[in-house]
Structure formats: C-alpha cells, structure tokens
Amino acid sequence: MTFVLVVDDDPAMRRTLSINLRARDYEVETAGDGRSALQVVEERMPDVVLLDLGLPDLDGIAVLTQLRSFTQVPVIVVSARSESDDKVEALDLGADDFITKPFSIEELLARVRATSRRVGREEPDLVVEVDGLRLDVTDSRATRDGAEIHLTPIEWKLVEVLARHRGRLVRQAELLTAVWGPAYDTQTNYLRVHLASIRRKLEADPSRPVLFVTEPGMGYRFTAG
Template sequence: MASQNTIVVIDDESQIRKILSITLGAEGFKVIDISKGKDGIIAIANNHPQLVILDLGLPDEDGLTVLKEIRTWSNIPVIILSVRNSEDDIVKALDLGADDYVTKPFNTAELIARIRANIRRTQQPDSQSVVVNGDLKIDFSKRLIYKNEEELKVTNTEYMLLFLFFKNLDKVLTHNYLLKEIWGPIHSEDSQYLRVFIGQIRKKIEDDPAHPKYITTDSGVGYRMRLINK
C-alpha cells in the first residue's frame, strides 16, 4: 500500500533536491530525497511512495537504467526530470514506462500540477464506462463520442485514438506508443499517419482546431489530452 503523500526525489543536484523538498513539503507532501540511483531504488522499495521524480543524468547510473529497474517490479508513477531537454531521451524514457516528464528549468506550479494529475490517474478506478472531459464525453461500452451531448461521427481509427487519450487523460502519449497501439509495430516510424488523424480529430472535437485545448502537441515527443475542468 502506497504511503499517503510520499514522494521520492532522485536527483544528483543537492540544490534541486532542496528546492523540491521545500516546495513539495509546503504543498503537503512528504519528500524523501536521494542523490544516487541505486539508493533511490532501495528507498522506493522501502517507503512505498505515491510517486517518483527521477533525474535522467545521475552520476552512478543513467536515469533510464534506474527507470528500467523500477519498472521490473513496480507500476508507481514516475515523472522524469532532466536538464537534457533533448526529445530523444524523453521519448526513450516514456517508452520505457515513465508516466510524464518535466524539463529543467521548470515552474513549480506546473510540476505540482503534473504530480497531482499522475497521482489522481493511479487512484481512478479503471472500470469506468463513461469518462467526461470538458465538453467531451466518451462511452466505452457503446463506443460513442459526444460533444455537448451531441454524438460525433468518428471513424474506427479516430475512435481508437480518442479511446487511448481518454484512458490516459493528462498523460503524454508518444508517437511510437500511439502508432504501435493502432497500426502495429511495423508502422512505428510513420508519424505522418498520426499527424493526419490527429488533425481530423481536432477538427471534430476542438472549438478552434488551430489552437487546440483538448489534444495538445508536446513537440518532438507526442500528444496529450488535457484535463479540462468545466
């Protein structure tokens, strides 16, 4: 059972650990801060935190290695924190099972929002048959999408994409992941397919498709369906 409101922060920079301890502490989280990857894995095993914040550039072992290790025995939400805002590393981390990422320098409010979204997602029961987000509503049992209670006509592929987005509200989904889920592993490089379908979906669900508020682009990484509060 996860300890209430405990977060493990694994970062080699003492300054970053300190500022996170102060701000997250003020938000009511209990922070366990660790400087080394191996110690971090032990801390996660011992303290059953609700969430892990993991730096990618660690001195003893690469953050990706730590992530892989964690994923062999735990589904705990992991937010990647990195100065390397190179998309390749982020995509790699997300494909290895990280739940979200924040690049330094980050805004504390943004980080806290991400933390809360990720914790909420794990606490949600997976068996909901209807999910509402802003003006949108999806009915998994009937395979139907509604906007303002009006049914939207969507193709099979569009529905599949929307299904994935609603199942992972507020979580970034990499190009790789979406392509594999819908077209199978052979097409995992063809991200132009995605662009076309996302464009079509936006036309149907967004009020202003040029400035999307539901499905946003994380450039170079993937797409994310934002959680919209009505």
C-alpha cells in the same frame, strides 16, 4: 497524504523540491543516486517518483528500467536536456510524465497532482471476457469456464499487445518488435506459429478464428468488446 520520492544528484535541487513539496503537505524522501533511489522505492513504495535523468552512478534511464521491472509506481522524469529523444525513450520505458529544466515549482506541482490523480484512477485491470473465456492480462491469467489455460511467455506478450489495442489492427512489425526486439528477423514465421498456438488454446474453433483475426499482409487484430 501523498508520499513523493525526489531523485536528483544536486543537493540544492533536492532541498528546493523538498521544501516546496512539504509546504504543500506532501511527504518527501530524497535520493542522490540511482542505487539508493531503487532501494527507497523497494522499501517504502512512494506514491510518485520524481526522477532526474542526470545521475552519477546509474543512468536515469537505467533506473527507470529497473524500477519498471518490479513495480508500477508512477514516475515523472525530470531532464535538463529537452531532447525529444530522451522524452520518447523515457515514456516508452514507462514514465508517466516528463518535464524539462528549468521549470517552475507550480508546473511541477501541477504535474505531480495530475499524475497521482491519474494513477489514483487505478487503471482498471485489463480483463477480457467472451463466452466462458476470461483473459486477465495484468494477472497473466487465462481460464475457460473456470479451468486454467496455460500460455507461454511469448504467447502472453502477443496477447497483451493485441489486447491493449483491442479492435485495432496491429502490424506485424509491432508484434515482432514487442517480443524479439527491434532487430527481429524479417524472414521468419514466428508470428504464424505462435498465433496458431494462441488460437489453439483460446479460440472456440481454432480453425475458424474469431478473436484473433488475420489481416493478410498487414497484421493481426484482436476483437472483443
């Protein structure tokens, strides 16, 4: 049975959703504010979270951020405003789906099913293996022929972004934003320095990079698979 947490400040809405979900054989828990929502997630770890953006205490966005800091639980964001800003922001923060009020129960149920099914697929861990090198991005673990290789936080972040786009070119702006935020300094050589240390640790021959390739003037590309 799927366990759903409904987060909404409107008691009537909580009630409606509970009844409908329970009638479909979902186990339901509700929360009226962000604080208790976080608590429920932490204690009981639902299969899906339905999160309304308009909450009294914490902003829904803040709740989502905090959730993502400690769990991968699937979240469907519910919003009264159909502003696409909200949508983009929510999805960027790791929401799995987005639905705007008013919505039909059927649509909601369909999205709950879709999301729990999708997550049921257990995103296979992001692992790369080349030669003796093994990069387990989800575990933040790197080994060469079994020996541990230590990467620093910045190095991991860069490797992670590059690995997610494996094969594709990743622009410098995207890499810089991923680590230093949108207000990164344009006039630095962060990337050159950190990519150098990444190569020193991961490339077979750091002076002749194969995995982390430079695309002059554009960005970098991670080649594997």
